[in-house]
Amino acid sequence: MNKPVRKSRSGARRSVTIKDVARYAGVSPMTVSRVVNGGQYVSDATRQTVMQAVRQLGYSPNLAARNLASARGERMGLLYGNPSASYLSEFLVGALDAATRHGVQLVLEKCEMTPAASRRAVRRLVAGGVVGVVLPPPLCESAVIRAELQAARMRIVAVAAGRPPADAMCVSIDDFAAAREMTQYLLALGHTRLGFIKGHPNQTASEERWRGFAAAIEEHGQLPQPRVEQGFFTFRSGLDAARKLLAVEPLPTAIFASNDDMAAAVMAEAHRRGLEVPNDLAVVGFDDSLIAANIWPGLTTIHQPIAQMAGEAVDMLVAAVRGGRRGAAAEPVHRQVAHEMITRESAARPRSAA
Amino acid sequence: MNKPVRKSRSGARRSVTIKDVARYAGVSPMTVSRVVNGGQYVSDATRQTVMQAVRQLGYSPNLAARNLASARGERMGLLYGNPSASYLSEFLVGALDAATRHGVQLVLEKCEMTPAASRRAVRRLVAGGVVGVVLPPPLCESAVIRAELQAARMRIVAVAAGRPPADAMCVSIDDFAAAREMTQYLLALGHTRLGFIKGHPNQTASEERWRGFAAAIEEHGQLPQPRVEQGFFTFRSGLDAARKLLAVEPLPTAIFASNDDMAAAVMAEAHRRGLEVPNDLAVVGFDDSLIAANIWPGLTTIHQPIAQMAGEAVDMLVAAVRGGRRGAAAEPVHRQVAHEMITRESAARPRSAA
DNA sequence: CCTCGTTTTGGTATCGCTACCATGTCTCCC
């Protein structure tokens, strides 16, 4: 009449469980749980004993079980669009790291920027049980996608939007200040005839960068009107813009492109015309993408801590979802992180000032 | 004496569980489980009914519970080193996608290529409960790291190693064939004076590519000795190699660099010397990394399906771990996937043959 | 000394799912 002996379901060596630790430490599983999760109401003595046991046995909590019991283990989505952003790599590293830390799963979904495609992507996310979504650029600018996600009652964190959207959480750098700083740097080097290549018009970051540039020019005063061309953040568009900027005399002595890909295009075009960078023409970019260090001369640019931003986005998402479940108000949070100007070889004093 | 009414632990609306589906479909939870997991021994009629119910209720299985119950949910590690590999982004996408499909967690760990650093990284992985590791290049070449991991009884899949290591599973392309194909392409264009830049000497892929190049030259016969320089897969090393190749007359009419970064360096140096690519000098690379399409002219190169390879690596890992638990022999598997030559603008017929 | 409140610990009932076994039902073949 005794219970049948239960043989371990999987033949393999089981891993250390909370019970093993409890037995080893001579306390109950609950106490171990409290210690491991940093709960209060544990005496220092027990805490020491338990931690000792944990270390001895090499215990690491089973995420699945923990998630199941605590009804946690939400899935977070990462909706990415144009992978031209060499963002993606670093972004993923940061996001995945944070996800692992919180014990949530990260679900990737690719999405074109058409309404139909975004609707499909959102449906897939919903089907995947996702409760919150990180939106890296350029998707974070799409009101359509945000609306679509909001309709599915998802939390959203937009990353690196130029201006924080009113309807979502957001983590970004200060594009305005960064562009202003970079422009001031060029002016300090002695450049006076500047060229600027704008970013894609439907991304708010483009406008912030442009405003930062304009502000620095304004503050400096006494300068000829800068020459401005429209770009679209692609290499090709940068090439077109560079051709226009370098076709009319007097040539600018420095060109500020709104991202690195376009700056690389400017350098390519300059070389083609026999202009030497940085001496004949200074070129600076924005983003510090992979290409920046992998061309010659290296590109002076603005570095964004992408991995950190992605990580914080996931943090915010987790906090919002867990907080929200406990009824805390989910007011949109906007977090700004520090950027950094990276000085490489592509900008120097102009010939005239040498 | 009746059981206390259990109030749902989290105030929030519970999600649909397998029981809900079972009740709705009028079958037992077990049957639902079998349908959802594609098990056998379910009649078509019941299967239809259940799938209908699943769709109606928008049921999505709880991963945590599933993993817990089936003692699955292993964690897989992804040990990455030199992020110069613009591989990483695509690699992560592929790996994460596969991980999500299998319901395993992916743990990222960065690691320098020194013995001390790798030991530390492995220890962190072990502590994280990781049971298998994907090794993208260049870490997959490090015998030290492989030994270290093996000592911790982890399964390993090396990705894109030139020659499959004897002690690990492996997924890669045929570097030899790809390089041979590319060289044949150059020869078919009419080039006769070729230059070659080798990759990092401690990566087996370098040698395979070099052998492929040499084989094509050999097969063609009747050619002047190609000029060869040593590179290290970095932009900078490519620049040095290019300087040497372009310093001695007669100049080569085509240069094959063992990766894209070095090819980009060749193009930069060529431009600096007033050589026009592709008409004065054809340049081809290998990898189809981001930079290949983002320089001008676009780089003709070999495309590796990185995401796919990463995905297959995770698949293999999961299969090995789960199979291994059931006692299946874990013989090392080597899988080769197809590469593709991408023709862009950086290679054309030589002037002399025009 | 007893009550009250706070700190510390343990017991029990799940979380949602699947492994394993038991039970039927139906066909096949000696």
Next chain:
DNA sequence: GGGAGACATGGTAGCGATACCAAAACGAGG
């Protein structure tokens, strides 16, 4: 006809952890 086998379904008992409650230990105040 009846035993063997394939097929189809249901019941039960956990996986490893936490939530919730109860109980024990302790100190303070009346």
